[in-house]
Amino acid sequence: MTEYNIKDLKSGGLMKQKEKDLFSLRLRVVGGYIRSDQLVKLSRIANKYGKGYIHLTTRQGVEIPNINFKHFEEVRKELAEVRLDMGSCGQRVRTVTACQGTECSHGLIDCLSLAKEIDRRYFGIGGHPHKFKIGITGCPNGCVKPQENDLGIMGRLKKGFVKENCTYCGLCAQVCPVGAIEVDKSNRKIVFNKNKCIGCGDCVYSCPTQAWLRRKEGYSIFVGGKMGKFPKLGVKVFDFVETKDKVFEIIEKTLEFYKKFGKKGERFRNTLDRVGIDKYVEYAQ
Amino acid sequence: MKEINPNESLDLKGVACPGNFVRAKIRLEQIQAGQILEIILDDGDPIKNVPRAIREEGHEILKVEKIHDKWKLFIRKT
Numbered sequence: 001m002t003e004y005n006i007k008d009l010k011s012g013g014l015m016k017q018k019e020k021d022l023f024s025l026r027l028r029v030v031g032g033y034i035r036s037d038q039l040v041k042l043s044r045i046a047n048k049y050g051k052g053y054i055h056l057t058t059r060q061g062v063e064i065p066n067i068n069f070k071h072f073e074e075v076r077k078e079l080a081e082v083r084l085d086m087g088s089c090g091q092r093v094r095t096v097t098a099c100q101g102t103e104c105s106h107g108l109i110d111c112l113s114l115a116k117e118i119d120r121r122y123f124g125i126g127g128h129p130h131k132f133k134i135g136i137t138g139c140p141n142g143c144v145k146p147q148e149n150d151l152g153i154m155g156r157l158k159k160g161f162v163k164e165n166c167t168y169c170g171l172c173a174q175v176c177p178v179g180a181i182e183v184d185k186s187n188r189k190i191v192f193n194k195n196k197c198i199g200c201g202d203c204v205y206s207c208p209t210q211a212w213l214r215r216k217e218g219y220s221i222f223v224g225g226k227m228g229k230f231p232k233l234g235v236k237v238f239d240f241v242e243t244k245d246k247v248f249e250i251i252e253k254t255l256e257f258y259k260k261f262g263k264k265g266e267r268f269r270n271t272l273d274r275v276g277i278d279k280y281v282e283y284a285q
Numbered sequence: 286m287k288e289i290n291p292n293e294s295l296d297l298k299g300v301a302c303p304g305n306f307v308r309a310k311i312r313l314e315q316i317q318a319g320q321i322l323e324i325i326l327d328d329g330d331p332i333k334n335v336p337r338a339i340r341e342e343g344h345e346i347l348k349v350e351k352i353h354d355k356w357k358l359f360i361r362k363t
Contacts, residue, residue, distance in 0.1 A: 105337065105338070105341060167348070167349070169348070169349035169350070169351070170349075170351055171332065171336060171349050171356070174328070174332055174333075174351075174356075175332065175333045202333065205337040205340075206332075206333060206336045206337045208336055208340065208346030208347075208348075208349055208358075209346070
């Protein structure tokens with residue numbers, strides 16, 4: 001049998017269990033989406049090599065516990081039949097999480113295609129001081145908790161207003177979570193406070209007459225979120241990034257900054273706190 | 286704005302999401318295209334969720350009226 005180094009195994013998604021020779025296999029899952037044929041295969045593998053169950057991770061991933069070391073290659077071959085790869089551990093870019101923004105009626109961006117693209121470009125890239133987590137949420141409801149990630153992405157909306165379509169019913173003012181809209185029905189007047197608006201799109205989607213219109217989707221970027229022993233929430237560093245390409249550019253600059261300025265074993269948030277977030281923003285923008 | 290005469294009326298006061306939408310949807314399925322359903326909704330989540338869901342189903346919301354802390358919607362089935 002091939003001799004494996006535990007650290008190498010871990011980097012490829014194998015985690016040593018308490019029990020001798022047993023490992024939990026972490027798989028590469030994007031945004032929590034798994035095809036049904038892959039689930040059938042997972043079930044077969046868990047029955048054949050594991051103990052008949054799988055574990056769903058906190059980051060929407062899947063792990064198959066209780067896999068004996070000696071079956072590792074066979075399991076990997078079976079996984080490859082349904083195009084499932086091993087996951088990422090260690091000092092690497094981890095599983096990219098995403099909400100159901102692609103399907104959800106609140107979703108402002110196509111989270112799944114963005115998650116797939118980010119996974120394709122950056123998944124498993126190593127050489128950073130510590131792990132690096134990316135999460136994508138489709139709207140300001142933030143169900144995927146972008147502020148808990150080293151880099152979080154949130155879908156946002158810029159809207160337009162067509163005066164002729166407005167019936168001044170007041171519904172938008174009612175649904176706006178931040179009170180950015182005031183409707184004066186008797187004088188047929190709308191006051192919109194742009195500075196209060198968080199770009200959630202609730203007014204656009206509830207407007208019965210399409211007076212509020214979707215004008216442009218974009219992305220807010222949060223950095224420096226982490227959990228663990230010393231949790232900290234990520235902070236918003238870019239309010240409205242207009243294109244996917246710019247998002248990719250920011251991710252690349254961020255990883256570059258982390259590699260350049262981070263100390264070994266330091267989470268990105270600690271690098272930011274030590275080096276200064278202003279310096280980072282200047283670097284990444 | 287001219288008076289709208291609904292063909293059917295549905296009182297959804299006190300009905301939580303998504304039950305209110307489902308009940309409106311079922312009633313809309315029972316009426317003819319072009320007919321008008323009037324529904325009454327609570328403030329908060331119902332008024333936030335139901336109109337958009339009705340629009341997403343392709344129906345037309347002709348009018349929205351606020352009556353104290355309730356909302357009246359006139360929906361034309363498409």
